[in-house]
Amino acid sequence: MTGTAAIVGTGFVGRAWAIAFARAGWRARMWDADPSVPEAARGLIGELLPELAKNGLLGDASPADVAARLEPCRELETALDGVDWVQESAPERVEVKQALFRDLDRLAPDSAVIGSSTSSIRPSLFTGDLPGRRRCLVVHPINPPYLIPATELVPAPWTAPETVERAREVMLAIGQSPIAMARELDCFVVNRLQGALLEEAFRLVDDGFCGAEDVDRALRDGLALRWSLIGPFETIDLNAPRGIRDYVARYEGMYAGIHEDQKRRVDWSGPVMDRIETERRARLPESAIPDRIRWRDRRLMALMAHMRKARTELGD
Amino acid sequence: MTGTAAIVGTGFVGRAWAIAFARAGWRARMWDADPSVPEAARGLIGELLPELAKNGLLGDASPADVAARLEPCRELETALDGVDWVQESAPERVEVKQALFRDLDRLAPDSAVIGSSTSSIRPSLFTGDLPGRRRCLVVHPINPPYLIPATELVPAPWTAPETVERAREVMLAIGQSPIAMARELDCFVVNRLQGALLEEAFRLVDDGFCGAEDVDRALRDGLALRWSLIGPFETIDLNAPRGIRDYVARYEGMYAGIHEDQKRRVDWSGPVMDRIETERRARLPESAIPDRIRWRDRRLMALMAHMRKARTELGD
Numbered sequence: 001m002t003g004t005a006a007i008v009g010t011g012f013v014g015r016a017w018a019i020a021f022a023r024a025g026w027r028a029r030m031w032d033a034d035p036s037v038p039e040a041a042r043g044l045i046g047e048l049l050p051e052l053a054k055n056g057l058l059g060d061a062s063p064a065d066v067a068a069r070l071e072p073c074r075e076l077e078t079a080l081d082g083v084d085w086v087q088e089s090a091p092e093r094v095e096v097k098q099a100l101f102r103d104l105d106r107l108a109p110d111s112a113v114i115g116s117s118t119s120s121i122r123p124s125l126f127t128g129d130l131p132g133r134r135r136c137l138v139v140h141p142i143n144p145p146y147l148i149p150a151t152e153l154v155p156a157p158w159t160a161p162e163t164v165e166r167a168r169e170v171m172l173a174i175g176q177s178p179i180a181m182a183r184e185l186d187c188f189v190v191n192r193l194q195g196a197l198l199e200e201a202f203r204l205v206d207d208g209f210c211g212a213e214d215v216d217r218a219l220r221d222g223l224a225l226r227w228s229l230i231g232p233f234e235t236i237d238l239n240a241p242r243g244i245r246d247y248v249a250r251y252e253g254m255y256a257g258i259h260e261d262q263k264r265r266v267d268w269s270g271p272v273m274d275r276i277e278t279e280r281r282a283r284l285p286e287s288a289i290p291d292r293i294r295w296r297d298r299r300l301m302a303l304m305a306h307m308r309k310a311r312t313e314l315g316d
Numbered sequence: 317m318t319g320t321a322a323i324v325g326t327g328f329v330g331r332a333w334a335i336a337f338a339r340a341g342w343r344a345r346m347w348d349a350d351p352s353v354p355e356a357a358r359g360l361i362g363e364l365l366p367e368l369a370k371n372g373l374l375g376d377a378s379p380a381d382v383a384a385r386l387e388p389c390r391e392l393e394t395a396l397d398g399v400d401w402v403q404e405s406a407p408e409r410v411e412v413k414q415a416l417f418r419d420l421d422r423l424a425p426d427s428a429v430i431g432s433s434t435s436s437i438r439p440s441l442f443t444g445d446l447p448g449r450r451r452c453l454v455v456h457p458i459n460p461p462y463l464i465p466a467t468e469l470v471p472a473p474w475t476a477p478e479t480v481e482r483a484r485e486v487m488l489a490i491g492q493s494p495i496a497m498a499r500e501l502d503c504f505v506v507n508r509l510q511g512a513l514l515e516e517a518f519r520l521v522d523d524g525f526c527g528a529e530d531v532d533r534a535l536r537d538g539l540a541l542r543w544s545l546i547g548p549f550e551t552i553d554l555n556a557p558r559g560i561r562d563y564v565a566r567y568e569g570m571y572a573g574i575h576e577d578q579k580r581r582v583d584w585s586g587p588v589m590d591r592i593e594t595e596r597r598a599r600l601p602e603s604a605i606p607d608r609i610r611w612r613d614r615r616l617m618a619l620m621a622h623m624r625k626a627r628t629e630l631g632d
Contacts, residue, residue: 120570142538150538177537179530187574189526190534193516194548195571196578200512201548210505214495216547218506221493222458222466224547227540229615231532232510232517237596238609245593248584254436255511256581258503262512263579265572268564277561280553293554298630299545306622314614 001173002026003084008076008104009033010041013117014089016144019045021085022069023058023146024174029071031079033090038072045070052146055305059175080107085170087139089117097126105130113167115139119191122184123156134160139167140188141176147300149177152188200262206272212279228307317489318342319400324392324420325349326357329433330405332460335361337401338385339374339462340490345387347395349406354388361386368462371621375491396423401486403455405433413442421448429483431455435507438500439472450476455483456504457492463616465493468504516578522588528595544623 002025007018010032018028018041030038049063058066073079080086086108090096097116104114105127114136116123127136138154145151153167164180171178179189187195201215226235233244240247266272284292318341323334326348334344334357346354365379374382389395396402402424406412413432420430421443430452432439443452454470461467469483480496487494495505503511517531542551549560556563582588600608 148538148541150533150536152534177533179526179533181526181530182524185525187570189520189530190538191570192520192574193513193531193534194539195574196516197509197513198548198552198571199575199578200509204505204508208498209501210495210497212549213547214497214505215509216549217466217493217495218468218509218547219543220466220545220547222464222506223510224540224543225464225616225619226612227535228544229536229619230612231529231534231536231540232514233528233532233592233596234600236514237600238605238612241605243593243602243605244596245585245589248589252584254503254507255514255584258508258511259515259581262515265575268568268571269561273561273564276549277559280549280560284550284553286559289554289557289559295631296542296546296554299626300541302626302630303541303545303622306619306626310615310618310622314618315611 001169003170004029004082005085005087006031006079006083006108007087007089008079008100009089009091009117010038011089013141013143014087015041015045016146017087017089017117017141018070019048019052019066019144019146020141020174020176021087022066023052023061025061025069026085026174027069027071029073029079029083031073031076035074038074042067042070042072051301055301056308057146057301057304076103077107080104080109080112082109083112086112086114087117088115092118092120094121094125097121101126101130101136105132105136108132110135113137113163113170115167117141120187122186123154123159124184127156128158133158135163137163137167138184138188139171140190142190144297145176147297147304149175150190151176151178152190153178153180154184154188155181156184198268199265202266202268202272202276203261203264205276206266206270212276213283317485319486320345320398321401321403322347322395322399322424323403323405324395324416325405325407325433326354327405329457329459330403331357331361332462333403333405333433333457334386335364335368335382335460335462336457336490336492337403338382339368339377341377341385342401342490343385343387345389345395345399347389347392351390354390358383358386358388367617371617372624373462373617373620392419393423396420396425396428398425399428400425402428402430403433404431408434408436410437410441413437417442417446417452421446421452424448426451429453429479429486431483433457436503438502439470439475440500443472444474449474451479453479453483454500454504455487456506458506460613461492463613463620465491466506467492467494468506469494469496470500470504471497472500514584515581518582518584518588518592519577519580521592522582522586528592529599 004027005021006029022028123138127133137159140152142148168178236247237244320343321337322345338344439454443449453475456468458464484494552563553560
């Protein structure tokens with residue numbers, strides 16, 4: 001399944017979406033409130049494509065194929081004309097989304113899905129008064145979506161079930177891994193799970209049981225290796241002879257015991273932050289952060305290339 | 317640094333330790349309460365070594381080199397004679413550990429570190445009355461330690477700091493990633509982090525926001541990809557322009573808001589378990605669990621081979 005997507009807002013997130021759609025064979029129209037940005041975005045994407053190709057992350061397409069599917073537009077009306085999908089990635093302010101969604105809903109064909117990349121704003125807060133609110137929802141990527149497949153689909157109370165289903169199909173078609181929420185909730189799924197783990201991490205360091213690097217080792221060299229293959233529910237399903245019910249019968253008592261401690265919240269910006277920041281800056285000076293981000297992205301690209309190969313060779 | 321390790325208890329965990337020590341050049345004496353088990357364990361390890369070699373996970377050693385370093389012993393006294401390290405992996409019952417540690421402390425050289433593989437018993441509960449309690453601690457692997465490097469070092473109140481430091485050096489020398497806790501705590505670090513995330517996962521499914529597979533996608537295709545490279549603290553340190561303090565200034569309010577909900581515990585074996593089990597068994601019948609575990613281990617082996625290669629080629 002291919003079609004035409006309008007990428008509305010072509011900063012870091014919008015550019016990443018343009019790559020995700022275009023490598024899957026979609027035409028990607030690119031529009032931004034600043035009319036000089038889409039052309040520049042096409043240039044930045046062009047620089048990235050060869051490295052993606054080298055890692056096998058463009059599928060059958062060449063960098064030139066993908067680049068040819070990008071269409072910078074100066075007028076929003078032109079960008080939205082006849083599209084199948086609209087992906088809004090404007091700044092994270094509710095009044096910006098409200099104003100923009102009014103235009104998107106007015107200009108996009110009735111049959112188009114309109115998704116917002118917001119990572120934290122409930123869709124009901126900026127789609128409620130739109131005639132076409134049934135086809136609006138949050139489609140939240142974990143950045144960058146051309147490397148990380150998980151994508152949260154969050155409906156407002158009035159989003160039609162067919163909209164969510166259509167969004168799920170489109171995300172699967174472009175190679176994303178959709179998490180379809182039944183209804184909206186603050187922070188959605190991914191950040192709630194991250195927050196729960198971070199709360200325990202800050203508590204462990206604040207109580208002086210271990211340092212920040214120990215927590216990072218626990219995930220990087222431990223838990224996350226399994227979770228990156230099978231997720232936390234499948235992990236415990238495979239960790240007791242008769243599956244997850246058996247696991248819970250054996251270990252729930254242990255976890256229930258520690259949950260009592262987990263009710264106590266530690267102020268992340270309190271004294272614990274001095275300790276964690278000192279530890280982090282000793283490992284990575286602030287001036288080295290941009291280089292480390294580029295390293296992370298190279299490693300992430302290599303990891304995704306490995307995952308693709310391993311799925312083919314060893315199954316999924 | 318190499319030496320001789322006594323592997324005490326040669327079931328699944330003990331066998332995995334024998335591999336971890338022997339591939340790093342250590343001699344691994346193997347003893348079990350059932351005297352027929354160590355010979356059988358050597359056979360099982362021998363079957364596994366070629367696949368580890370194929371994935372580059374034996375370092376410079378050949379399967380024959382590693383196998384030649386395994387020494388099944390019938391007598392505990394022989395197994396412990398002159399060793400540098402003792403790794404106990406007996407059944408998880410405190411009275412078993414108490415009785416065994418009395419023998420280990422009596423028979424091992426004064427200079428040897430004595431580690432227990434227990435995943436849940438505080439070391440103070442089975443080392444308190446030993447003359448050599450200063451050199452005893454928990455050395456908890458995330459199974460299997462020849463694939464997953466994270467290893468928790470948990471001291472009792474009387475464990476000497478030099479013991480923890482020596483354990484850290486030995487673990488680094490054999491290629492593990494030590495998490496050195498400052499003092500003991502129920503569930504240690506890894507299971508507390510896992511527990512915190514699982515509590516939120518069960519809550520999300522119980523409240524009907526998403527299914528178990530959605531949670532698995534959120535980690536497998538999302539959070540765990542980054543965490544497997546850089547851990548959760550480095551992840552947020554790289555996710556704001558000026559590092560972790562900047563990230564916390566921007567997002568702590570959001571996380572503090574959801575922590576209120578996270579105080580409410582869901583009974584994992586209540587109605588939510590019916591839903592999760594139905595979903596899991598539809599994806600994986602109980603009879604297919606053993607095959608799936610073998611698949612997981614093959615994928616984990618390939619993943620660790622990738623990580624090793626990527627560290628060499630792209631840095632760490």
